[in-house]
Amino acid sequence: MGDPQPIHVEPLFATPLVIDWPAELAARLPSLAMAIGRRGSSLASSVDVPPLVTYVRSLASRMTEDVARAGRSIDWRISVTSRTAEDRHAVPIDPIYDAFWQALYIVEDGGADGRMILADPRLPSPMMEMPDLRLRMQRGRDVSLYAPDIAIPVTAGTLLMMPGWMQGRWHPPSGPGQRSLLTMAIVAPLVG
Secondary structure, three states: OOOOOOOOOOOOOOOOOEEEOOHHHHOOHHHHHHHHHHHOOOOOOOOOHHHHHHHHHHHHHHOOOOOOOOOOOOOOEEEEEEEEOOOOOOEEEOOOOOOOEEEEEEEEEOOOOEEEEEEOOOOOHHHHHOOOOOOOOOOOOOOOOOOOEEEEEEOOOOEEEEEOOOEEEEEOOOOOOOEEEEEEEEEOOOOO
């Protein structure tokens, strides 16, 4: 009968991840860094935060569709928190379950490249039930294999936006200088 024909496999689920380097915000990085140094995690009074929030709100609106109310704009509620890497340790990125989106903005990286590790908590069911079994897939240019986490290189000025339920950790580079990032919970208010 011969060799069987290869089977084309398409991934069933996709997790959106937006990676952006907004040029209009790059000039604000030094003053954001100073604000983080002065105020710690409270950034409400920094004049550099509103343009970032406006940009993230616009990005969330472009990336979201309200299928129940076509054409309706979503009044996103965004809260911003700063995080600083202590002693060059990884900074955990916890899921924000009440947020539709979560955004991460690298403010300071010490002038070197770091990496963001994002973890997908949804394991394929065969791996949970039978840890020694794996799905057999033909490796090809269009086929994606499941990986529980992914490493993304990030530098100062990188903006990542992902579903609020995702988790991960930021590994800043080692060396002198402060390392900080802003996390933003992007919540869509419930409508009755």
